[in-house]
Amino acid sequence: MIEEEASKADIVYHWANADHTPSAAAIIRGLAKRQASTAAFLIHTSGTLILGWASIREKHFGETRGKVYDDWNDIDQLINLPDDAAHRHVDKVVLAASRQFPGKIKTAIVCPPIIYGKGKGPGNQRSVQVYKSAEAFLRSGQAFMVGKGENHWHHVHVVDLARLYLLLGEAAAAGGSPATWNDEGYYLAENGMIAWGDIMRALGKEAHKQGFLPSAEVKQFSVEEANKVKPFPTISTGTDSRGVSIRAKELLGWKPREQALLDEIPTIVTDEAKALGLVKGHAEKVTEE
Secondary structure, X not given: OHHHHHOOOOEEEEOOOOOOHHHHHHHHHHHHOOOOOOOEEEEEEOOHHHHHHHHHHHOOOOOOOOOOEEOOOOHHXXXXXXXXXXXXXXXXXXXXXXXXXXXXXXXXXXXXXXXXXXXXXXXXXXXXXXXXXXXXXXXXXXXXXXXXXXXXXXXXXXXXXHHHHHHHHHHHHOOOOOOOOHHHOXXXXXXXXEEHHHHHHHHHHHHHHOOOOOOOOEEEEOHHHHHHHOOOHHHHOXXXXXXXXXXXXHHHOOOOOOOOHHHHHHHHHHHHHHHOOOOOOHHHHHHHO
């Protein structure tokens, strides 16, 4: 089904799963079957956990490493990251498509970091890392971070990220320019960098302020302690992953303009509390009255 539908398309966005090789391969096979004189475009979604490969390999969680990539000067490094890096197995399939089907397929890989902000679609309207951290705090009654929380990630508002996808789609519809594609089509997407310890402290402070935690204290948890409370915290919030976006800004004029991550923290805490039934909605209050 995926292969068949892709064969009818000129531009395909692949958002569903950065780790699902069969779907990426099916899209590529479908695009290769198109009977057209112009190339098709595949815009694939990866993720900057791929940049945290050293933290994972060496088990240095909650620690800063200092390595900062960018998608302009370090493009060769980004398309040749180690095979054990997260998402790399699918990135390789996408990167190989233009060589496997020259002139028929052009690819771009969008690599977002921490995503925050409420999505506008009808389905899932929240991302994972910060939201699941807030949920874990509220469920356990304790704010925590992995180790010292000195590891850094970049972040991007979901609406700013959507604008980048739109700009790439518009470039594809115009034949590709001014975007670059294939081996030069790797786009980091971010609006600043922050230490995970600062995120967790902001969540803990806000959850306490809203009355959901007895204390704003953020404890330092070992990998084992954190894993008991929240699935995969060492991977999602304990790695060091730094990647600066230059390519989209230089070529496409992309400019993030939504509010910063820390400004979104009160809404994140409130929404997670509502989802857990800790905050009564208007309908419930009216019913009680």
